[in-house]
Amino acid sequence: MKALVSFGARHARIITWGTLGLVWAGLVLSSTSTTVDAHKAKTSPFSYNVDIFPLLRDNCGRCHADGGPAPMSLMTYDKDGGAIAWAESMREMLLIGAMPPWYADPTGPAVRNNHSLSPRELDKIITWATGGTPHGDLNIKLPAVSARTGWAGGKPDLELPMPQPYTLGPGVMQASNEVSIPTNFTDAKWVKAADLLPGVASAVRRAYISVDGGPMLQIWEPGDDAVEPPSGAAFKVPAGAKLKLKVDYKKSWQDEQKAVSDKSVIGLYFTDEPLSGKSIEPVAIDGPTDAPGSPRSFSGTLTKAGRVVALRAMLDGPYASVEVTAVAASGRRVPLLKLHNARPEWPRRYWLVDPVELPANTKIEVTMQPGDPDVGPLGKAETFPLQISLDVVPQ
Numbered sequence: 001m002k003a004l005v006s007f008g009a010r011h012a013r014i015i016t017w018g019t020l021g022l023v024w025a026g027l028v029l030s031s032t033s034t035t036v037d038a039h040k041a042k043t044s045p046f047s048y049n050v051d052i053f054p055l056l057r058d059n060c061g062r063c064h065a066d067g068g069p070a071p072m073s074l075m076t077y078d079k080d081g082g083a084i085a086w087a088e089s090m091r092e093m094l095l096i097g098a099m100p101p102w103y104a105d106p107t108g109p110a111v112r113n114n115h116s117l118s119p120r121e122l123d124k125i126i127t128w129a130t131g132g133t134p135h136g137d138l139n140i141k142l143p144a145v146s147a148r149t150g151w152a153g154g155k156p157d158l159e160l161p162m163p164q165p166y167t168l169g170p171g172v173m174q175a176s177n178e179v180s181i182p183t184n185f186t187d188a189k190w191v192k193a194a195d196l197l198p199g200v201a202s203a204v205r206r207a208y209i210s211v212d213g214g215p216m217l218q219i220w221e222p223g224d225d226a227v228e229p230p231s232g233a234a235f236k237v238p239a240g241a242k243l244k245l246k247v248d249y250k251k252s253w254q255d256e257q258k259a260v261s262d263k264s265v266i267g268l269y270f271t272d273e274p275l276s277g278k279s280i281e282p283v284a285i286d287g288p289t290d291a292p293g294s295p296r297s298f299s300g301t302l303t304k305a306g307r308v309v310a311l312r313a314m315l316d317g318p319y320a321s322v323e324v325t326a327v328a329a330s331g332r333r334v335p336l337l338k339l340h341n342a343r344p345e346w347p348r349r350y351w352l353v354d355p356v357e358l359p360a361n362t363k364i365e366v367t368m369q370p371g372d373p374d375v376g377p378l379g380k381a382e383t384f385p386l387q388i389s390l391d392v393v394p395q
């Protein structure tokens with residue numbers, strides 16, 4: 001169990017970060033005089049059974065449920081710890097935007113598959129966490145919630161299992177495994193979405209599904225739904241192609257001394273060839289490799305004209321802000337992506353609500369301000385070589 005964090009110290013830091021300041025300042029200030037304490041007066045008008053459980057189920061339940069990838073369930077009030085044991089930690093994670101792990105900044109370009117909480121929802125959970133965590137009407141029987149075990153998008157057109165199971169032995173907490181899986185396609189196929197059904201959902205932290213020598217089909221995250229590209233866009237998988245599946249595993253501490261054997265399955269959803277006949281292509285911009293965690297500014301060039309439909313960010317540390325901007329020859333600047341308080345552990349793909357058409361030779365600028373490495377659900381961040389990728393449908 002985590003020690004309770006004194007609010008005063010945290011408060012000072014939250015204010016200085018400022019990224020979320022305007023939105024959250026009201027919340028922070030209105031609760032500065034309180035610390036979370038099991039014996040605190042129940043001042044919250046919101047209770048677990050009535051108000052908080054539905055919010056946690058809908059926004060946290062895909063991970064914080066029995067069998068899910070997060071180390072604890074928040075789907076009970078106090079059973080096995082339950083939500084009340086994590087109230088202080090929840091408040092802290094919500095205020096810094098570390099949970100739910102979703103980093104798109106609401107002031108930046110709109111992205112699909114949004115997983116952020118509204119200010120109203122946030123306010124409810126924080127008021128509950130700091131206001132004595134009331135249980136609420138005990139006549140309300142809450143349903144048991146467990147992590148999803150089937151395909152989110154229904155049965156795929158093709159299922160490709162890992163050829164062999166991969167085992168993390170006792171004592172091994174974290175590992176990565178990459179396999180190559182032949183598709184045996186006799187003709188090219190067009191894929192609108194790729195998904196993963198984890199063998200052991202509590203241990204599969206993320207997965208990369210790509211065409212060997214071709215596009216990244218999916219960066220899979222626990223509980224996420226596979227997103228379809230906007231109409232007219234799809235990934236081409238040539239005849240005879242192999243898929244690369246890289247799975248990053250992380251056991252929860254409960255399983256530390258057990259052997260965990262995973263055999264995940266890739267699911268592919270096909271579509272017709274788009275009218276353009278062109279596949280979504282990755283355009284990668286590598287960042288500097290020195291001095292991780294320092295302010296970053298680097299750029300790349302889009303050599304062919306195309307429509308940017310999504311962006312991905314692999315980070316070499318936590319960043320308070322990440323901004324990706326297209327700069328046309330005329331000097332016109334178009335924002336493509338804006339992230340705040342981003343942690344490298346969740347290198348997801350952000351699908352743009354409004355794809356952006358760019359001419360050939362557009363400069364892509366990336367600027368990043370470092371975040372606080374000691375803040376977040378994991379003390380030390382995992383790191384990856386810094387890379388920003390655009391997913392582009394060429395013209």
Ligand code: HEC
Pocket residue numbers: 002056059060061062063064069070071086089090091093094099100101117221222223345376377378
């Ligand atoms: C996509 C999966 C996912 C979602 C959604 C999610 N979490 Fe988490 N959460 C995790 C994982 C995994 C951890 C364990 C830390 C880590 O490995 O990043 C965690 C850790 C935490 C912690 C513990 C932090 C600590 O002190 O170590 C809290 C509290 C938390 N989450 C609250 C929430 C709340 C509240 C929500 C919903 C508003 C939420 N999480 C949504 C995956 C998720």
